[in-house]
Amino acid sequence: MQLNTKNQLQENLIFTRPSSLNARPHHFCPGCGHGIVHRLLAELIDEFDIRQNIILVAPVGCGVLAYFYINVDGCEAAHGRVPAVATGLKRVHPDNIVIGYQGDGDLLAIGIAETIHAANRGENITIIFINNALYGMTGGQMAPTSLVGQKTKTSPYGRSVEEAGYPLKACELLATLAAPVFIERTSVHSIKQIIKTKKAIKKGLSNQIKGKGYSFIEVLSMCPTGWGMKPQAAVEWIETHMVPYYALGNLRDR
Amino acid sequence: MSKKIFMRGNEALAEAAIIAGCRYFFGYPITPQNEVPAYFAMRLPQVKGTFLQAESELAAINMVFGASAAGARVMTSSSSPGISLKQEGISYLAGAELPAVIANIMRGGPGLGNIAGAQGDYFQATKGGGHGDYRIIVLAPYSVQELADLTVLAFDLADTYRMVCMILGDGYLGQMSEPLVLPKPSSKHFDKSGWALNGAKGREPHIIRSLRLNPEHALEDLNVKLQKKYQTVAQNEIRxxxxxxxxxxxxxxxxxxxxxxxxxxxxxxxxxxxxxxxxxxxxxxxxxxxxxxxxxxxxxxxxxxxxxxxxxxxxxxxxxxxxxxxxxxxxxxxxxxxxxxxxxxxxxxxx
Amino acid sequence: MNEKIIFAGFGGQGIILAGKLVCIAAMNEGKYVSHIPSYGAEMRGGTANCAVVIATEEIPSPMVFNPTVCVALNLPSLKKFESRLSAGGVLIYNSSLIENGPQRNDIVAIPVKANELAEQAGSYKAANMVAIGALLKANMQIASLQAVKDALSQAVSKRNLSFNDINKKALTLGFESVKTALH
The missing domain is CATH 3.40.50.920 (Rossmann fold)
Known part of the structure; x- marks a missing residue:
């Protein structure tokens, strides 16, 4: 706090809402990781000063209203089709920064073909992938990323390998392709990891600004509601259950 | 008098689209319309356009969605089974009020059917093949000449009403060659700056969406607006x-x-x-x-x-x-x- | 006039081009024309054919089920289309490759040594042109020999334009090989 000339108290905010983030209450559940990633993205849009150049493609899933919270041009995509819609946008406006935001059902189940092919074409776009190990929006069904043994609405006895196979690893899949320039898995379950997530998204955006090509950032994220846990327990579950299977770290940085 | 050339239906369709200012084509191979993407693949690079062979019909129609949201004249083409796959995207285009041109060079069905020309997709085209209350404009050419002429018209209709306009041809029309006078481009100009996406430079953000959650009647309001538009089309565009x-x-x-x-x-x-x-x-x-x-x-x-x-x-x-x-x-x-x-x-x- | 013509032969014998060339010539003479190739799976396996209609009135359907004229450049084509030819129809066949001509006696069969005459013109590849030449003589209403020669530059792709002198020779040799015009 400091005194101004009229000797009145005035706030000196050192931590504010990023200007690219709309002043609007969000719909996310308490302890959900989406809000953190939204904020990181908004901070980076401010830092790069690219708000007026962004086209944000929102998925079907909990990220469906992303364009409602981030103050940029926004586009809907049918379930799984974010990379295709983003491709259409980017091919028309190569100078715009096109960001795709997707969840695990969207990106790895119904939209896995679009995911792989956009990556394989090396589309100059940035994909942010929120992995919370289930379908959140529809009430907690098993996702391609649900862990072996994980109980969900549609795997009430736990995901069995015999029935449903093994959880898909998006980063490792994409790392088999030649075209992507950046592939990294991070998490938002700790301050340290949140900072790493921001760095990874920053790299993904700067790659696109430089015209380098396809960048993919997978973010492990809490879903306390879907997992039936308190937020703190959800944070711990990422550390104890998700991180051992979904190894954090960079798989490609060209 | 313009000169008559001899051209295959599918190629006349693609050339007419280019004349109409279409610079983006996204498609997937299927007989009997394969000459359409092949022609675009050859011609679009010559006019600084983009041809992209999509990984599926689903991807193709959603690339069309993206390019249309970006304000471009864009089209896709397919034949019956492929058009079935595009229906979800067509519903989304309708809900988001995006213009697009789609050609269906129909073949025999149901199922995989065969590759001969047929007219079995009339219901699908005119009564709605996707979900929800929506309409698309459907044009049915009967010659290679009309196929080309209606393609130019299709882009204008799509842009005028921000609707999907379908060219409903068939395998025979697509495969046959006939004398043709290439159509003239339309003189109409469409200003898309009020809604298209290109980054919110000095303006409020534009949002392209069909989702309407709040308030409670928001989706009904959208539907009422769409139905009014369809009424206008029905009054003005019967041919x-x-x-x-x-x-x-x-x-x-x-x-x-x-x-x-x-x-x-x-x-x-x-x-x-x-x-x-x-x-x-x-x-x-x-x-x-x-x-x-x-x-x-x-x-x-x-x-x-x-x-x-x-x-x-x-x-x-x-x-x-x-x-x-x-x-x-x-x-x-x-x-x-x-x-x-x-x-x-x-x-x-x-x- | 309403001639329904089938051109048929091996893939690679220039069947589709033959149909296209005749159409362009007739179009330039002010006639109604249509051309449709057999396509898709039907094309695989070596035989190709296309249906051409040349008429003085608007053409209802480009498809031809019972041709009035058939040009068969190989034996499978002759076998396939002989029975479909309408009574009194004309069958021009490549006697370089087909030893035994058609069986029917209610049609006009015209053998043409298409391969030999094409070699004589300068390339065996011009057998299709020899056959067209014969067709133009057999049915003078379809298009004139000159119109077909003039149409070559429109019908042939750019990379093959250099063959047009050979093509023209082959057209003439085919035309002259048929002694009497039928129409």
Missing amino acids: YEEYKTDDAEYLLVGFGICSRIIKAAINGLRDKGVKAGLFRPVTLWPYPYQALQNCAKNVKKVLVVEMNAGQMVEDVRLALNGAVPVDFIGRMGGMIPEVEDIIERIESYAA
Whole structure:
């Protein structure tokens, strides 16, 4: 706090809402990781000063209203089709920064073909992938990323390998392709990891600004509601259950 | 007088799209429309456009969604099974009020069917193949020339109403070559700066979406708006052709390639002194109900000829509402009605 | 006039081009024309054919089930289309490759040594042109020999334009090989 000339108290905010983030209450559940990633993205849009150049493609899933919270041009995509819609946008406006935001059902189940092919074409776009190990929006069904043994609405006895196979690893899949320039898995379950997530998204955006090509950032994220846990327990579950299977770290940085 | 060239239907369609200013094409291979993407792949790089072979029909229609949201003139083409796959995207385009041109070079169905020309997708095209209350404009060309002309029109209609406009052709039309005078580009200009996405520079963000969650009546409001638009289209955009109907006692109704066979039958009948005429809807949606009703006022009987099991005939019956008896000849699975069969059927009425 | 013509032969014999060339010539003479190739799976396996209609009135359907004229450049084509030819129809066949001509006696069969005459013109590849030449003589209404020669530059792709002198020779040799015009 400091005194101004009229000797009145005035706030000196050192931590504010990023200007690219709309002043609007969000719909996310308490302890959900989406809000953190939204904020990181908004901070980076401010830092790069690219708000007026962004086209944000929102998925079907909990990220469906992303364009409602981030103050940029926004586009809907049918379930799984974010990379295709983003491709259409980017091919028309190569100078715009096109960001795709997707969840695990969207990106790895119904939209896995679009995911792989956009990556394989090396589309100059940035994909942010929120992995919370289930379908959140529809009430907690098993996702391609649900862990072996994980109980969900549609795997009430736990995901069995015999029935449903093994959880898909998006980063490792994409790392088999030649075209992507950046592939990294991070998490938002700790301050340290949140900072790493921001760095990874920053790299993904700067790659696109430089015209380098396809960048993919997978973010492990809490879903306390879907997992039936308190937020703190959800944070711990990422550390104890998700991180051992979904190894954090960079798989490609060209 | 412009020079006549000799061109295949599928290629005329693609060239006409380029003339109309289409610079983006996203598609997936399927017979009998493969010459469309191949032609775009060859031509678009020459005019600084983008051709992209998508990984699926789903991806293709959603790339169209993205390019249209970006404000570009864009199209995709396919044939029946591929158009089925695009239906979800068409519904989204309708909900988001995005213009796009889609060509369906129909083949025999259901299922994988065959690759011959057919008209079995009339219901799918005109009654909505995707989910929700929406309409698309459907144009049914009957010659290579009209295929090219209607393609240019399709882009203008799509942009005028921010709607999907479908060109409903068939394998025969797509594969056949005929003399053609290339159409002129339209002189209309469309300002998309009020809604298209290109980054919110010095303006409020634009959002392209069909999702309407709040307030409670938001989605109904959108639907009311869409229905008003469709009414306007139905008032302004009905197109049809009448052939020798002035004194006709028997009225034949058909669309697309079928109407050519009907014309030949009418000429054969007239040579024998039987007064027959043709009513040919060019817009299948909006359907020319009133015009057909007027045209059929003084006829004894109506015969509908289609390359399907009887789809448009339902709209004919709706238009005539029992005022005139309606008969039907249909061939399926890629077969074409014979001129002689049509003549025989009409002659049987007089006997 | 309403001639329904089938051109048929091996893939690679220039069947589709033959149909296209005749169409362009007739179009330039002010006639109604249509051309449709057999396509898709039907094309695989070596035989190709296309249906051409040349008429003085608007053409109802481009499809041809019972041709009035058939040009068969190989034996499978002759076998396939002989029975479909309408009575009194004309069958021009490549006697370089087909030893035994058609069986039917209600049609006009015209053998043409298409391969030999093409070699004589400068390339065996011009057998299709020899056959067209014969067709033009057999049915003078379809298009004139000159119109077909003039249409070559429109019908042939750019990379093959250099063959047009050979093509023209082959057209003439085919035309002259048929002694009497039928129409």
